[in-house]
Amino acid sequence: MxxxxxxxxxxxxxxxxxxxxxxxxxxxxxxxxxxxxxxxxxxxxxxxxxxxxxxxxxxxxxxxxxxxxxxxxxxxxxxxxxxxxxxxxxxxxxxxxxxxxxxxxxxKELPEPVAPHMGKLLHDPDPDVRIFAVNVLESLRHPQVEAWLLEVILKDEHINVCATAVDLLGEVGSPQSRDALRALKQRFPEEPYIQFAADLALKRIGAG
Incomplete structure (x- = not known):
């Protein structure tokens, strides 16, 4: 969706x-x-x-x-x-x-009121809702955004959720994300988009 x-x-x-x-x-x-x-x-x-x-x-x-x-x-x-x-x-x-x-x-414009709900949203049983939660993170000016995205790419089993998260991580991530990005590539070795997006994110954050 x-x-x-x-x-x-x-x-x-x-x-x-x-x-x-x-x-x-x-x-x-x-x-x-x-x-x-x-x-x-x-x-x-x-x-x-x-x-x-x-x-x-x-x-x-x-x-x-x-x-x-x-x-x-x-x-x-x-x-x-x-x-x-x-x-x-x-x-x-x-x-x-x-x-x-x-x-x-x-x-997206309400970082402090939304933050307490983000953990639950990112673990919702519905992968579409988890994707929407990542979309909220796109502009959510909150210090936990990178940590939330790292949790997604390390633990979420749904490829579309991970793909959405890794795209955003390439924009907001720091070098501390590199191990998680490499782990994501190992979790989905047969998925070309994940490989591409993770490599691009590593390049953007200067950790390729």
Whole structure:
């Protein structure tokens, strides 16, 4: 299941753009309105209300309009509390490609809230979810990124997960990765892409 690059994550919403009442109770009611535009505005304004995270996550499961989904995901990223982060992570299990990719783009920008969940994601039984987790690491500015990738290429048995990880390791790895890269080549001696990608990563980090 390939990841399609999404558009850059929109910034968190700035206040003062509307004159209508924007209190929490009214916005939560409007989030359920039949009018798509009203739902979209409500989702946008709820970014300023951390208490709305659960309602936004619940709406993700029922919302059909792509633009509203995108705004909900962005608002959850602005809130970034535990409820919001767990809701975004749940999107990685969705068959809805737009929703999944939007969540990945937002999670990439939240290193500290996402970090406690990364170990579980990288050991998920579903290899697609593990690949999505590696995709989150692509832009996750966290000091553990290299260590997480090394664990993947040393232990994960799925070749596609390892291939995704070794590609990224070639971009962010340091010379301390060289033993793990050579071990990866030994684990998959008959896989040309793994051999190529590992050699390229070794060359890029100056450890060939």
């Amino acid at each position: 390939a990841l399609k690059k999404g558009q850059p994550t929109p910034p968190c919403h700035s206040p003062g753009e509307r004159q209508e009442p924007r209190n929490l109770e009214t916005l939560l009611q409007t989030l359920l309105d039949e009018d798509v535009m009203k739902r979209r505005w409500a989702a946008r304004d709820l970014a300023e209300h951390p208490a709305a995270a659960e309602a936004l996550v619940t709406r993700l499961r029922h919302e059909k309009d792509a633009t509203v989904l995108q705004v909900i995901v962005t608002s959850l990223g602005c809130i970034a509390n535990e409820v919001a982060i767990c809701g975004l992570i749940d999107c990685l299990y969705s068959e809805h490609t737009l929703l999944r990719n939007a969540a990945i783009e937002v999670l």
